[in-house]
Structure formats: structure tokens, C-alpha cells
Amino acid sequence: MTANTTSADFRIDGDRLWADLTELAAIGAYDDEATGLVGVDRQSLTDDDRAGRRLLISWMEELDLDVTIDEMGSIFGRREGEDPELAPVLIGSHIDTVATAGAFDGCLGVLGGLAVLRAFAEAGLRTRRSIVVAAWTEEEGVRFGTDMLGSAVAAGRLGLDYAYGLTDAAGLRFGDELMRIGFRGDRPVLLDPPHAYLECHIEQGPVLAQEDRQIGIVTGVQSISWQKVALHGRAAHAGTTPTELRIDAGLAAAQIVVEVRRMVDSGAYGRLRATVGHIATSPGLPSVVPDRAELTVDLRNPDDADMARAEVDFAAFLDTLPEAQPGLRVETAQMARTKAVPFDEGVQDALEAAAKEHGYDSLRLMSGAGHDAQEIAAIAPAAMVFVRGQYQGISHNPREYSTPEDCRAGVEVLAAAALELSA
Amino acid sequence: MTANTTSADFRIDGDRLWADLTELAAIGAYDDEATGLVGVDRQSLTDDDRAGRRLLISWMEELDLDVTIDEMGSIFGRREGEDPELAPVLIGSHIDTVATAGAFDGCLGVLGGLAVLRAFAEAGLRTRRSIVVAAWTEEEGVRFGTDMLGSAVAAGRLGLDYAYGLTDAAGLRFGDELMRIGFRGDRPVLLDPPHAYLECHIEQGPVLAQEDRQIGIVTGVQSISWQKVALHGRAAHAGTTPTELRIDAGLAAAQIVVEVRRMVDSGAYGRLRATVGHIATSPGLPSVVPDRAELTVDLRNPDDADMARAEVDFAAFLDTLPEAQPGLRVETAQMARTKAVPFDEGVQDALEAAAKEHGYDSLRLMSGAGHDAQEIAAIAPAAMVFVRGQYQGISHNPREYSTPEDCRAGVEVLAAAALELSA
Numbered sequence: 041m042t043a044n045t046t047s048a049d050f051r052i053d054g055d056r057l058w059a060d061l062t063e064l065a066a067i068g069a070y071d072d073e074a075t076g077l078v079g080v081d082r083q084s085l086t087d088d089d090r091a092g093r094r095l096l097i098s099w100m101e102e103l104d105l106d107v108t109i110d111e112m113g114s115i116f117g118r119r120e121g122e123d124p125e126l127a128p129v130l131i132g133s134h135i136d137t138v139a140t141a142g143a144f145d146g147c148l149g150v151l152g153g154l155a156v157l158r159a160f161a162e163a164g165l166r167t168r169r170s171i172v173v174a175a176w177t178e179e180e181g182v183r184f185g186t187d188m189l190g191s192a193v194a195a196g197r198l199g200l201d202y203a204y205g206l207t208d209a210a211g212l213r214f215g216d217e218l219m220r221i222g223f224r225g226d227r228p229v230l231l232d233p234p235h236a237y238l239e240c241h242i243e244q245g246p247v248l249a250q251e252d253r254q255i256g257i258v259t260g261v262q263s264i265s266w267q268k269v270a271l272h273g274r275a276a277h278a279g280t281t282p283t284e285l286r287i288d289a290g291l292a293a294a295q296i297v298v299e300v301r302r303m304v305d306s307g308a309y310g311r312l313r314a315t316v317g318h319i320a321t322s323p324g325l326p327s328v329v330p331d332r333a334e335l336t337v338d339l340r341n342p343d344d345a346d347m348a349r350a351e352v353d354f355a356a357f358l359d360t361l362p363e364a365q366p367g368l369r370v371e372t373a374q375m376a377r378t379k380a381v382p383f384d385e386g387v388q389d390a391l392e393a394a395a396k397e398h399g400y401d402s403l404r405l406m407s408g409a410g411h412d413a414q415e416i417a418a419i420a421p422a423a424m425v426f427v428r429g430q431y432q433g434i435s436h437n438p439r440e441y442s443t444p445e446d447c448r449a450g451v452e453v454l455a456a457a458a459l460e461l462s463a
Numbered sequence: 464m465t466a467n468t469t470s471a472d473f474r475i476d477g478d479r480l481w482a483d484l485t486e487l488a489a490i491g492a493y494d495d496e497a498t499g500l501v502g503v504d505r506q507s508l509t510d511d512d513r514a515g516r517r518l519l520i521s522w523m524e525e526l527d528l529d530v531t532i533d534e535m536g537s538i539f540g541r542r543e544g545e546d547p548e549l550a551p552v553l554i555g556s557h558i559d560t561v562a563t564a565g566a567f568d569g570c571l572g573v574l575g576g577l578a579v580l581r582a583f584a585e586a587g588l589r590t591r592r593s594i595v596v597a598a599w600t601e602e603e604g605v606r607f608g609t610d611m612l613g614s615a616v617a618a619g620r621l622g623l624d625y626a627y628g629l630t631d632a633a634g635l636r637f638g639d640e641l642m643r644i645g646f647r648g649d650r651p652v653l654l655d656p657p658h659a660y661l662e663c664h665i666e667q668g669p670v671l672a673q674e675d676r677q678i679g680i681v682t683g684v685q686s687i688s689w690q691k692v693a694l695h696g697r698a699a700h701a702g703t704t705p706t707e708l709r710i711d712a713g714l715a716a717a718q719i720v721v722e723v724r725r726m727v728d729s730g731a732y733g734r735l736r737a738t739v740g741h742i743a744t745s746p747g748l749p750s751v752v753p754d755r756a757e758l759t760v761d762l763r764n765p766d767d768a769d770m771a772r773a774e775v776d777f778a779a780f781l782d783t784l785p786e787a788q789p790g791l792r793v794e795t796a797q798m799a800r801t802k803a804v805p806f807d808e809g810v811q812d813a814l815e816a817a818a819k820e821h822g823y824d825s826l827r828l829m830s831g832a833g834h835d836a837q838e839i840a841a842i843a844p845a846a847m848v849f850v851r852g853q854y855q856g857i858s859h860n861p862r863e864y865s866t867p868e869d870c871r872a873g874v875e876v877l878a879a880a881a882l883e884l885s886a
Binding site for chain 2: 243244245246247250262264266274275276277278279280281282283285288290291293294295296297298301304305313315316317318319320321323324325326327328329330333336338340375407408409410432433434435436437
């Protein structure tokens with residue numbers, strides 16, 4: 041049954057997938073006050089993460105996978121192909137969560153990978169290449185401060201020492217916590233480049249729902265620039281200080297917020313997205329002109345050149361602020377900066393063909409968020425399949441939801457592409 | 464020596480005034496981290512306030528004043544005139560402070576009043592009308608939340624029950640705290656209208672320094688409107704949510720800040736001043752479009768009609784925000800609203816003549832801040848003299864400073880006007 045297999049030869053068990061997602065989401069469950077729903081808080085290297093990892097491994101063992109754990113705690117379950125010497129097809133994502141998560145982010149990709157191998161096993165399908173399902177450690181970065189940590193170390197972008205030395209808000213070291221939960225494995229962390237890397241993930245955005253498509257073929261990950269801007273003005277009495285003598289840090293902050301939206305609306309920076317998520321003034325009293333304001337500026341762009349131009353023009357705008365208010369001091373700090381990562385055309389084509397074969401309408405789109413796939417893309421052909429979300433694709437929130445049908449559809453596409461790429 | 468007395472007949476002891484200010488400022492002194500200076504925190508009805516009150520009374524007794532305390536704890540020291548039946552001239556201000564105060568705000572007016580009576584006593588000057596020096600309770604409003612509390616109750620604008628029922632951040636009642644420090648007096652709180660009311664105060668602004676005048680004759684207190692504006696948008700992922708689908712509460716907040724400055728700059732609202740002191744977004748994360756923002760809007764105007772027009776146009780602007788971002792919800796709450804209070808022309812003229820007589824350059828100007836004088840102005844002719852401040856007139860801050868010479872000048876003008884009005 042190895043030659044000329046097609047998707048007709050296997051069947052994804054959507055009920056089992058849904059039951060697995062539900063069972064895993066019960067670990068770290070909490071009552072979320074803001075939504076009135078049950079959310080998930082299963083941050084990396086916590087006791088709950090350990091429990092989730094153990095459950096995952098039990099499912100891998102149930103499928104007779106060869107389970108290994110690397111020096112970062114990332115978990116690999118391998119189904120041997122007919123030619124074990126060939127580089128495997130790797131399917132990955134993560135099971136750690138943010139503090140206010142739903143059941144799908146990351147987990148769908150890992151449990152979807154298991155659903156693929158389960159389907160192949162049940163169908164008696166052998167693949168030429170081995171297929172490995174990976175769960176990367178600390179993708180969210182909420183506990184130790186660096187996103188995509190496990191995959192970044194596996195791909196060689198970050199070092200093991202760097203990762204081990206990271207500390208959480210309580211001062212606990214990543215390396216110590218990894219030992220504590222018993223997940224410092226002996227598999228060398230540097231990953232041998234797989235033949236291809238696939239990741240199935242919820243979209244975390246509204247585009248697929250809006251365009252009425254079930255499947256997204258992800259063309260790459262946007263460039264991301266995070267800056268913190270601090271403005272230093274002069275505190276002054278609201279009632280007595282003439283307008284022309286003010287150095288109003290809050291006004292400058294507001295002008296920045298309005299300007300970044302103007303930049304987006306201008307269309308001059310391609311598909312620029314800009315967000316000011318945090319704005320705060322000090323001392324923050326109604327009758328005192330703020331002497332200090334700070335804000336964060338999140339710029340995203342699928343095109344590196346458009347992004348660079350936006351950054352240059354934004355910096356030039358900041359330079360004009362002290363001209364309007366002499367004495368104003370502007371400080372900026374880069375919090376994060378990643379280049380755009382284009383995904384492999386061949387892997388995208390395989391995913392698109394798989395979607396078509398299963399009768400799903402697909403759409404090619406960029407990922408706005410970061411994913412493990414962008415790290416592995418540095419060493420292997422990689423691409424992602426996105427699953428449609430409900431409620432505008434809300435994510436990092438207990439309201440995060442994709443229907444059982446849409447989850448199954450994404451995993452079917454994942455399976456068919458894995459079958460093709462491992463043939 | 465009662466007829467045709469002139470300022471040549473008395474001499475303000477500037478050294479003693481300075482020593483008194485310094486001694487009072489030592490009560491409630493603290494090391495201010497932000498400035499590296501020693502500040503004053505002597506909020507009303509605290510143990511330190513009690514100590515300050517006792518010191519003040521000891522100075523009043525040293526001058527043989529008749530000391531009474533009213534039901535609000537406000538302290539009165541009376542120097543009898545030749546005709547005790549005539550309504551007295553009242554000189555007042557306050558000795559309570561904000562949490563980060565300097566030595567001058569309020570205290571200069573009370574201790575300056577004592578300096579006036581001391582000068583008259585030393586010169587053997589008798590006045591026809593009695594002169595009373597008052598220290599009003601809780602002018603700052605920082606502990607119990609209502610500004611000019613003691614003078615407002617004395618003038619009949621607020622009731623005693625209202626004041627007694629106010630609570631501080633710890634839930635302690637004003638009435639209980641007044642009893643606790645032993646300053647609930649038996650003098651009926653409703654004030655018999657004085658012949659005139661005078662208050663000497665630091666400017667708390669930069670105008671006198673900028674115009675190089677030592678003395679300000681205060682024409683009145685501006686109208687003040689404080690609003691809190693809460694904006695409810697929708698949280699969304701910064702990377703994945705298309706701009707046109709966002710309901711960005713932070714953007715709306717920024718647009719408000721820019722608009723109120725535009726209103727000021729337009730000149731269409733007379734001498735409008737506008738301040739947004741507090742801006743904050745929630746959840747406040749770099750990668751999340753804010754679902755909530757709040758800000759305070761402080762509008763001030765010496766003209767009530769200009770103020771009303773500014774408020775109407777500002778409200779109309781707020782109404783346009785949901786048109787630009789459908790789904791945005793705007794909530795406003797009025798935190799405070801006072802009308803403009805014009806001071807008495809005759810008392811202003813007396814102060815101006817006094818300044819001229821002493822050779823000081825004076826300037827008529829509005830007060831941007833609230834003062835006890837605006838409460839007493841409801842029942843008696845009132846006006847104020849402003850003393851020039853250093854460092855742009857910074858106040859409510861340990862850097863607050865007026866020179867000994869400028870303090871003495873202000874008190875000389877106060878004395879000469881009191882002499883004229885009590886003749």
C-alpha cells in the first residue's frame with residue numbers, strides 16, 4: 041500500500057481529535073472572570089505543563105511511536121518510514137499556553153499530528169520517509185520571555201546556554217525548571233534538517249471567516265518590530281501653565297498613536313499593520329500635565345523593505361516631536377525585531393493540492409503571529425496550514441474557538457500533505 | 464495713629480516670616496525620591512496636621528489673638544479693631560498640604576496673615592475694623608476628596624453633614640478624624656460675612672516670572688471641568704487583525720488628546736486651557752489592540768460662556784468617534800465642574816494700590832487653580848494677591864519655591880490692603 045497512496049486511503053478521526061483537545065485543555069483549566077468561560081493556563085515548565093507532556097507522551101506510546109526528548113525538553117514521536125535513513129517529514133507545534141488561553145493554539149498542531157499518524161496506522165499506510173511529530177518547548181514566551189524558544193534553539197538561532205539562563209518573573213531559571221519537571225532530555229538539541237516541516241495552527245485572525253474559506257495556506261510570517269517609546273516632558277499645573285509653556289509628554293504620545301495609524305492608512309508602506317497596545321502617562325493626575333508617557337509600537341509587514349521604510353519614517357517622525365515641543369526628550373528601545381520569513385513554495389503547493397484534493401476552499405495568506413515554523417524554516421522547507429477561527433479569530437483568550445469540522449479539515453490537509461511529502 | 468495710616472507706618476518682618484514657613488514645613492517633612500529634596504506631606508486631620516495646627520495656634524496666642532475653632536476645624540485668630548461691631552477684614556488660606564508639597568502653598572497666606580498682625584502690633588497700629596486670620600480645613604481635597612472643604616462649608620455651599628460623612632482612602636470619616644485630632648470646635652461653622660476677604664498665595668504658575676512682575680492681582684478663578692472618558696473597543700491580535708476590522712480604544716483616546724489641543728490652538732474658545740493628565744490602555748500589551756482606554760480631560764476657562772461652548776463641542780467630537788470606528792462605545796463621567804468666580808473689583812483695586820504704594824510692579828491675572836477665596840467670594844467682597852514662583856511656578860512638588868523677597872513683597876501688599884480695608 042505504499043505506492044500511489046491518496047487521501048482516500050486514510051480517514052482522520054475528528055471525534056478522537058476533539059476528545060484529545062478537550063482532555064488536554066482540562067489540564068491547567070481555570071475559571072476566567074472576564075469571559076465567564078473556562079480558560080487554560082498551562083505555561084511552560086509548570087506542573088500543569090508536565091502533566092500535559094505526560095498525557096501527550098502516553099498518546100504517542102499508544103501509537104507505538106519512538107519517543108525522544110531533546111535538551112530543551114521538546115518532545116518528538118517518530119513513526120518509522122520504509123527508509124529510515126531518509127530525512128523525515130516533521131510535523132510540529134506546541135502545547136504550552138499563555139495565561140488566558142483557549143484549547144486550540146498550538147495544541148491543534150501537535151494533536152493534529154498524532155491524528156495524522158493514527159489515521160495512517162489505522163489505514164495500514166507505510167510512508168517511505170519517517171514522520172515525526174514534535175511539541176516544542178515554550179513557544180509562547182510568556183513565562184521566560186522569549187517566543188519560539190524550543191524551536192529557535194533546535195534550529196540553531198539561539199544557544200542552549202542562553203535558554204537555560206532565562207528566568208521567569210519569580211526569578212526561576214529555565215534550566216532549573218526543566219530539570220525540576222524531569223524533561224531535560226538527552227537527544228541533542230540541534231535538529232538534523234528534516235525533509236520538510238509542516239505545522240497546522242488556528243489562524244488567530246478573521247480573514248478565513250471573512251473570506252468564507254476553511255483552509256489557509258500560509259505564505260510566510262510577517263516581519264515584526266516592537267519598540268518601546270518613552271517621552272520625557274515637564275510636569276505642570278493644568279490650571280496655571282500657559283499652553284505654549286507646556287512640554288506635554290501625553291500629547292506627544294497621542295500624536296505618535298495618530299501618526300502610526302496615518303502611516304498605515306497612507307498605503308505607502310505596503311501591507312503595514314501598526315498597533316499601540318500600551319499607553320500610560322505619569323503622574324497620571326487630572327490636573328497635572330504629564331511629565332512622562334510611554335507606549336509600545338508594534339509594526340508588522342510581510343515585506344522587509346516596506347518594513348524598513350516604515351521604521352525609518354517613524355523614527356523621523358519621532359525626531360519632529362521636540363521641534364513642536366522644545367525640551368521634550370524621546371527615548372526608544374527595540375524590544376523585538378524579526379525579519380519576514382517566507383515559507384517554501386513547494387510545501388505551500390503540497391498543502392494547496394491537499395486542500396483541493398479534499399474539496400476545501402483555500403486561501404494563501406501571511407501569518408500575523410510568530411510560529412515555530414518560522415524557526416525551522418531556517419533549516420528546512422516549511423509551511424503552515426491555518427484553520428478558520430470563530431469570533432473574528434479571537435485567540436489568547438478563552439473565547440478562542442474553531443469548529444470540530446474546521447479542525448478536522450485542517451488536519452486532513454496536514455495529513456495529505458505529509459503523505460505526499462513523505463512518499 | 465488710626466487715621467491716615469500708611470504703609471510707612473508698619474514693617475513686615477521678612478526674616479520671621481521665612482523662619483515660620485521653615486518651622487511649619489518641618490512638620491510632615493519627608494525625603495522626596497523624585498527630586499532628592501525634602502518635601503512636606505501634611506494632609507488634613509492627620510497627626511502632622513494636628514502638630515501644625517498647634518504650632519499655628521501658639522503663634523496666634525503669642526500675638527494675643529482671640530483664637531476660635533469652628534465646627535469644621537478651621538482656625539480663626541482675631542485682632543480686635545476699634546469698633547468690634549463692624550464686620551472684620553478676613554485674611555485666610557490653609558496649612559494642609561498635598562502628599563508631595565513644598566513649604567509655600569497655603570502656608571504663606573496664613574503665616575503671611577500673622578506677619579501682617581505682628582507688624583501692626585509692633586507698629587502700635589490700631590485698625591477700625593477687626594482683622595481675622597483664618598486657616599481653612601482641607602483645602603487640598605487630597606485626603607477626603609473635596610477641595611476647599613472648610614471654606615465651602617463656612618460659606619454655606621456645602622453642608623456640615625456632607626463634610627463629616629466624607630471618607631479617606633482607608634475608609635476613615637472626616638467627622639471622626641476631626642474629633643480624633645481634637646479640632647472639632649464649637650464656633651458655628653456658617654461664617655458671618657466679613658467686610659472683605661484677602662488671600663495671599665503663591666502663583667503656582669509661570670506668568671509673573673515670565674512677565675517680570677513681583678505681584679499678581681488675581682481677577683478671579685477660572686471655570687473648571689473635569690471629565691473621565693472611558694472607551695470600550697475590542698481586543699484583537701496585533702499581527703492578524705486587519706486594520707479595518709479593529710475597534711481600537713487606544714487610538715480613540717489618542718484622537719481625543721490631539722483634538723483637545725486643537726480646540727485650544729483654534730482660539731475659538733477664548734482662553735481655554737485643556738489638559739489630559741491621565742491616559743491608560745488595557746490590557747496594555749504590545750501585541751494586543753486595546754479593548755479599553757481611559758483618560759481624564761481637564762478644561763479651564765475664565766469665561767463661562769466660552770467654557771460651555773467648549774464642552775458642547777467636545778461632546779460632539781466624542782460622538783463622532785463611533786462613526787470612525789463602528790462598535791466603539793464612549794462613556795463620560797463628570798468628575799468636577801465649577802463656574803468661573805470673578806473677584807471683587809474694589810478689593811482688587813485696593814490690592815493694586817497697595818502694590819503701587821510699595822513700588823511693586825503688578826499684573827492682573829486669573830487664577831488657574833482653585834482657592835478658598837472663591838468660596839468666600841460668594842458671601843463677601845474677595846480678591847487675592849499672588850506671589851511670584853521660581854522654576855516655572857512649579858507647585859505641589861518639593862521644588863516649589865518663592866524667594867524670601869517675593870514672599871515679603873506679597874505680604875506687604877496684603878498688609879497695606881488690609882490696613883486700607885479695615886480703616
